[in-house]
Every structure is written in C-alpha cells, then in structure tokens.
Amino acid sequence: MANKLVSKLSKPDTCLLPVLAKSKQSINELLENEEHIKVDDLLSVARLDPGFSIALLREAGMRQSREVTTLSHAILLLSIPASIALLNKQPVLEKTVRPELAALIKRRYFYQYMTATIARDWSVLRKESENNELFTAGLNHDFIQIILFLCETETALKLNEFTTSSLAELQKKEIELLGCSVDELSSKVAKAWKLPELIRESYKSNHHNPKINGIRLAHELVQWLQTHQSFDYPEALHDSIADYMRVPENKAHRMINRSVINVFRMTHGKFYGNSLIRAFMSHPLKLTKKQRQQPSRKQILQDCLQRLGNDVAKLSIKDMFKLVTNSLSAALDLDYVAFFHFDPTQQHLTRPITVNSGNAITLASTTVSLELNKLFRQMMKKEQLLIIDNDNRHKYLPHLPPAFAALAENDFILIHSFFLNNKATGCFVIAFNNNKAVEFGRALAAYKRICKELKAALVLRAKEQQIKVA
Numbered sequence: 001m002a003n004k005l006v007s008k009l010s011k012p013d014t015c016l017l018p019v020l021a022k023s024k025q026s027i028n029e030l031l032e033n034e035e036h037i038k039v040d041d042l043l044s045v046a047r048l049d050p051g052f053s054i055a056l057l058r059e060a061g062m063r064q065s066r067e068v069t070t071l072s073h074a075i076l077l078l079s080i081p082a083s084i085a086l087l088n089k090q091p092v093l094e095k096t097v098r099p100e101l102a103a104l105i106k107r108r109y110f111y112q113y114m115t116a117t118i119a120r121d122w123s124v125l126r127k128e129s130e131n132n133e134l135f136t137a138g139l140n141h142d143f144i145q146i147i148l149f150l151c152e153t154e155t156a157l158k159l160n161e162f163t164t165s166s167l168a169e170l171q172k173k174e175i176e177l178l179g180c181s182v183d184e185l186s187s188k189v190a191k192a193w194k195l196p197e198l199i200r201e202s203y204k205s206n207h208h209n210p211k212i213n214g215i216r217l218a219h220e221l222v223q224w225l226q227t228h229q230s231f232d233y234p235e236a237l238h239d240s241i242a243d244y245m246r247v248p249e250n251k252a253h254r255m256i257n258r259s260v261i262n263v264f265r266m267t268h269g270k271f272y273g274n275s276l277i278r279a280f281m282s283h284p285l286k287l288t289k290k291q292r293q294q295p296s297r298k299q300i301l302q303d304c305l306q307r308l309g310n311d312v313a314k315l316s317i318k319d320m321f322k323l324v325t326n327s328l329s330a331a332l333d334l335d336y337v338a339f340f341h342f343d344p345t346q347q348h349l350t351r352p353i354t355v356n357s358g359n360a361i362t363l364a365s366t367t368v369s370l371e372l373n374k375l376f377r378q379m380m381k382k383e384q385l386l387i388i389d390n391d392n393r394h395k396y397l398p399h400l401p402p403a404f405a406a407l408a409e410n411d412f413i414l415i416h417s418f419f420l421n422n423k424a425t426g427c428f429v430i431a432f433n434n435n436k437a438v439e440f441g442r443a444l445a446a447y448k449r450i451c452k453e454l455k456a457a458l459v460l461r462a463k464e465q466q467i468k469v470a
Contacts, residue, residue: 005178005185009147010192017055018093018150020106023048027087039075042083046071047139050112052087054143054195057136059086061194069196070132071139097150104160105149110267111222112139117266118259119218123211125245125255130211137198138215144186163227168410183390205389205412205440210244217241221256231257236333239297243442249296300331301446308450308457313464320461321353321426324454328430329355332443335411336431338363342380342424347371349380349427363429366403375399379427383419387412387444407431412440414447420458 009015026045030037046053053071060074068074075083094102116138123131148156155177162170174181187203202212220237224230233241233256242252295303304327308320315323325337340349349368370377375396379386388396389412397405407413411431418426430447432440 006188009189017051018096019052019090020049021092021094042075050109054140057195058193070136114222114263115218117263119214121259122214134211297331305453308453312457312460325355335433338429340427342426363403379417380424386415
C-alpha cells in the first residue's frame with residue numbers, strides 16, 4: 001500500500017492542494033494594483049497558508065533544475081504571475097471538504113505556523129544565518145498529514161485519534177494503516193516533489209544539522225501545547241530546548257513562553273477560533289519555571305563522574321557498573337539500560353545489571369551465546385559501538401536475540417562492546433526512545449564521557465587491589 005500511496009501522491013495532477021479562501025481574497029485585492037505586486041506580498045500570503053506554501057515549493061521543485069531553498073526563492077523561480085496563477089488554480093479548502101474537516105486542517109495549519117515561527121525565533125537567538133530556510137521547513141514539516149486528510153481522509157482521521165498516544169502506538173497504527181510510518185512516507189514524497197533539502201532531511205534520524213534539531217524541538221513543543229494545553233513543559237523537553245537556545249535552564253522557561261506569546265501576537269485575528277489560543281488566554285501564564293525538587297540531569301551526570309573519580313576505594317566493580325547504569329537511565333531518560341558481563345570460558349554474555357524505566361520488555365534473564373549469535377560474536381572481537389535506528393533497523397533485527405529485537409522495534413538501540421586493557425569485559429545495551437531522537441546526539445556524547453571515566457576508575461581500582469581486571 002505504501003508504494004501505491006507514494007506513487008499517487010507524487011503526481012501533482014492527482015494531488016491538488018486546497019488553499020484558504022482568505023488567500024484568494026488577499027490575491028484579488030493585490031491584483032487591483034497588479035503592477036505594484038512584489039515578492040513580499042505573495043510571501044505574506046504563503047506564510048499564513050501552508051496549502052499555498054507547499055504548492056509553491058512543489059511547483060518550483062518539479063519544474064526547476066535548481067535546488068529550491070525558501071518560499072521567496074520558489075516565487076522568484078516561478079515568477080510572480082505564475083505564482084498567482086498557481087494559487088488561482090488550486091481549489092478553495094472551505095469549498096472542497098466538509099466544514100469539520102476544514103476546521104481540523106486549519107488547526108493543523110496553525111500548529112505548522114507555530115512550529116515555523118518558534119523554530120525561527122530560536123535560530124535567531126542562536127545567531128544562525130538563513131532563518132528563512134528554517135521557517136520554510138518548519139511551516140511545511142507536516143505537509144503529508146494535510147495531504148492525507150485530503151486524499152486518504154478516513155485513514156487520516158483514524159490516525160488523528162492516536163495523536164495523544166505514545167510514539168510506539170502511533171507508529172504501529174501508521175504502519176498498519178499506511179504500510180509505513182508517516183515520516184517514511186513524508187521522506188519519499190518530499191524527494192519525489194524535490195522539496196527543499198531541509199524538509200527532506202528532517203525526517204531522517206541520522207542527520208547532523210542543528211536547524212533540524214530546532215524544527216523537531218519546536219514541533220515537539222507545539223505537540224505538547226496541542227495535546228496537553230499546558231505550559232508546564234516536561235523537564236526533558238525544557239532542558240533540550242535550553243541547550244539548543246544556549247541559555248541557562250533557569251531562564252529557558254521564560255524564553256520558551258515568550259516565543260509562544262510572540263506567535264499568538266503575530267496571528268491575532270488571522271487564525272479564527274483556535275482552541276489553543278483560547279486555552280492559553282484562559283490560563284495564568286507562568287513565565288518562570290518552578291524550582292526543581294529533584295536533581296537535574298546534568299547534576300546526576302556530574303555526581304556520577306565525581307563518584308567515579310573520588311570514591312574508587314569505596315566502590316566494588318559491580319557497584320561501579322550499577323552506578324553507571326542507574327545514572328545513565330535517570331540522566332538521559334532512557335527506556336532501558338543493561339550491562340552484560342562477558343564470560344570468556346563459556347563465551348557468553350550473561351548476568352546483566354539492568355535498569356528498566358517502565359518498559360514491559362526485560363533482559364534480566366537473558367544470556368547471549370557468542371557461538372549462536374554471529375552479530376555479537378563479531379561485536380566482541382574488538383571494542384565497537386553499534387547504533388540501530390530507523391534507517392538500519394531492518395538490517396539488524398533478524399540477527400538480534402528475541403528480547404533485544406523487541407526493544408529495537410520501537411527504540412533506538414545502542415550496543416557497545418566494552419573492553420578494558422584490550423580485553424572484552426562486557427557489553428552495554430541501551431534503548432533510547434525514538435520520540436526523543438532530537439536528544440540522541442547529546443545522550444551519546446554523555447554516554448561516551450561516562451564510559452571513559454568508568455574505564456579510568458576500573459583501572460585505578462585494579463591497581464589499588466593489585467589485580468588484573470579481566
């Protein structure tokens with residue numbers, strides 16, 4: 001079904017993009033002084049109408065050999081008269097679908113506009129260039145969901161019922177109904193339409209572009225506001241945004257709220273009757289974040305590093321691994337952490353130290369035989385790190401033990417063969433929630449730092465006890 005859907009959506013003639021009635025009204029007003037119409041006039045219409053916006057990007061991308069980067073770039077490539085003609089060619093949303101569906105799509109338009117505006121604000125704070133590219137990508141990040149409402153209405157409405165579910169449940173439903181995830185479908189159609197690179201790359205898990213991190217964080221923030229209508233943000237999201245904006249955590253909450261307020265000011269009177277605006281106005285705004293009762297993630301990591309550096313004599317080897325697994329789980333908000341001891345005699349990975357953060361899957365009684373598992377036999381030949389994500393999951397799932405494979409179906413999995421003095425000591429297995437992919441790079445850096453300190457502590461411990469650690 002997925003391939004048929006991609007083929008269907010890739011053809012412009014079979015996938016018209018309805019625009020808002022207000023957009024056509026604005027263009028008709030501009031045409032009264034046609035000779036004075038500028039790119040900025042069309043740009044102001046497109047920024048408030050993602051239907052027109054994605055139509056411009058698709059038309060410019062599929063017609064031109066040059067890479068399209070922004071909405072203004074697309075208008076320049078097409079020309080002002082051709083852009084106006086394109087708008088007039090598209091059907092009017094309010095006349096194309098039933099009223100309740102039109103209202104649902106308009107809400108989605110507003111959330112896309114919020115994502116784009118907030119991501120651009122944060123990019124300005126980071127003093128990045130090309131903020132308009134980021135705005136264009138944010139405004140059209142969810143384009144496929146709009147298309148599904150129009151072309152596969154019943155499927156889209158069924159998926160819409162799962163917007164408040166966990167990522168794993170939502171992805172399972174997406175694959176069940178579409179044959180692939182929405183991100184995979186978006187990536188394929190974006191490639192077929194030759195949309196800007198920042199949009200195409202935003203659906204990949206292995207990107208290295210900070211602007212995509214900004215879009216994903218803004219998207220996650222808007223989803224939180226949409227589903228919870230609360231401005232008391234989750235700590236993990238709050239801290240990730242603080243790091244991205246490069247501001248202290250105690251100032252981030254105020255700055256996040258200012259970004260949200262800025263969107264509402266800019267859209268006053270332009271997005272009629274939005275429930276999110278009403279909810280925002282009916283809640284007393286908290287510009288400052290409540291003082292934490294629990295230690296922050298940074299404090300947990302710092303405490304772990306400090307104990308590994310200063311308390312070596314007080315900790316047994318097993319205690320060190322317990323300290324590391326518990327600290328990693330708490331500080332990085334991991335779904336699962338396990339360290340398997342390596343038995344060189346039996347050639348087994350066994351006796352795992354595990355930390356389970358509410359995951360129904362357990363590795364506590366799992367033993368991996370290197371003789372029977374080719375993947376782990378290769379992993380334990382030398383120290384190496386394997387990351388299983390959305391892009392390579394299909395390649396590694398058949399070679400994982402059943403319990404590992406169950407974890408890898410929905411999470412990013414990190415497998416690290418841990419060596420000390422060039423000898424295999426064990427293997428870390430870490431499950432990282434796919435919904436927090438934007439934080440994965442930072443989590444990986446923290447993990448590597450802790451492993452480095454753990455090795456130093458184990459070597460020091462071995463010297464103090466005058467034994468060799470196998």
